[in-house]
Structure formats: C-alpha cells, structure tokens
Amino acid sequence: xxxxxxxxxxxxxxVTVIVILGILAAFAVPRFADHxxxxxxxxxxxxxxxxxxxxxxxxxxxxxxQISIDASGYALAQQTVLANRCDPGDVSWAVPVLLxxxxxxxxxxxxxxxLGPVVTxxxxxxxxxxxGSDLTVSVGSWSLIVQAQSGYVLTx
Numbered sequence: 001x002x003x004x005x006x007x008x009x010x011x012x013x014x015v016t017v018i019v020i021l022g023i024l025a026a027f028a029v030p031r032f033a034d035h036x037x038x039x040x041x042x043x044x045x046x047x048x049x050x051x052x053x054x055x056x057x058x059x060x061x062x063x064x065x066q067i068s069i070d071a072s073g074y075a076l077a078q079q080t081v082l083a084n085r086c087d088p089g090d091v092s093w094a095v096p097v098l099l100x101x102x103x104x105x106x107x108x109x110x111x112x113x114x115l116g117p118v119v120t121x122x123x124x125x126x127x128x129x130x131x132g133s134d135l136t137v138s139v140g141s142w143s144l145i146v147q148a149q150s151g152y153v154l155t156x
Contacts, residue, residue: 039110040140046107047074047115047139051146051153053105057097058123062086066093069137070118075106113140127151 031037051067054076058065063086066077076097079090096104109115116138122130129135131148145154 036112040113040142043107043110043113043115044139044142044144047137048144048153048155050074050076050105050107051137051144053099054097055123055127055151055153058125059127062125064125065097065123066120067123068120069115071109071115073106073108073115075104115139121146123151 047069051074054065054067057076057078061078063078068075068077077093078095078097079086079088079093080095081087082090096106099105119135119137121135124130127150129146129148129151131146134148135146137144137146143156145156146152147154
C-alpha cells in the first residue's frame with residue numbers, strides 16, 4: 001500500500017452492493033409478506049411427523065393407533081388399556097396418543113389452510129394400515145401418501 005493512499009470503498013463498489021441489495025429485496029420481501037405459504041408448509045410437516053409418530057407408537061406398543069383427519073385438523077388415539085394390554089373391544093378410541101412432552105398428538109388446521117380428505121384409519125401393531133388402497137392426504141398445495149400395505153408415509 002502506498003503511503004499516501006486512503007482507505008475506503010470506491011463508488012463502483014458501493015453502487016454494486018446497492019444493486020445487489022435491490023435485487024435481493026425484489027425477490028425476498030414478497031415471500032415474507034405472505035405468511036400463508038409458511039403456515040401451509042409448516043402444518044404439512046406437522047401432519048407428516050404426526051402420522052409417522054402414530055405408526056411408531058403402534059409398532060412400539062403393539063396396540064393399534066387410530067388417525068382421524070378432517071378439515072379442522074387431525075388427532076391420534078388409542079384404545080383403553082386392559083390388564084396392561086390394549087382392549088380390542090374398545091371402539092371409542094378415547095385415549096389420546098401423547099407426545100414426549102405430554103401433549104396430545106393432535107393439531108388444528110391454521111386459518112386459510114385446507115386439509116383433506118376426511119378419513120379415519122388405523123395403524124396396527126405391525127405398522128400396517130387398515131386402508132384398502134394408498135391414501136393421498138392434501139395440506140393446501142402439498143400432499144403426502146400413506147401406503148396401505150406398509151403404512152409408510154411418503155412425501156413426494
């Protein structure tokens with residue numbers, strides 16, 4: 001560096017940075033203005049995790065887990081316990097599946113997000129479903145597939 005040279009940025013460097021920031025702002029700001037996309041994707045991930053968790057609980061406990069899905073949300077439930085085993089005669093499915101934090105494994109559809117179809121199915125102790133064919137669940141513009149035979153929740 002020369003003894004008389006000053007430190008700082010040139011006008012070209014400053015203009016370049018401003019142009020780059022302008023381009024980023026033109027593409028990034030509109031995405032943050034609409035929270036609907038984020039709400040939709042977040043709820044989609046929540047539903048996928050809940051369905052996979054329900055299958056794992058069914059396999060781990062050996063007791064079936066019922067999944068109920070409708071426009072207002074989803075819920076996971078099990079049969080009551082009878083002599084340290086699940087009661088196969090219980091058709092009420094009154095025991096909610098609990099998450100590790102003690103909360104019920106259930107979720108409410110956020111405003112403006114759609115969830116469907118309306119369906120109730122079960123995972124058995126092997127993780128398989130009682131569905132006759134694969135089930136496609138839609139959360140807004142996102143979809144997932146529950147494979148009937150294996151119970152695998154596929155996120156295409």
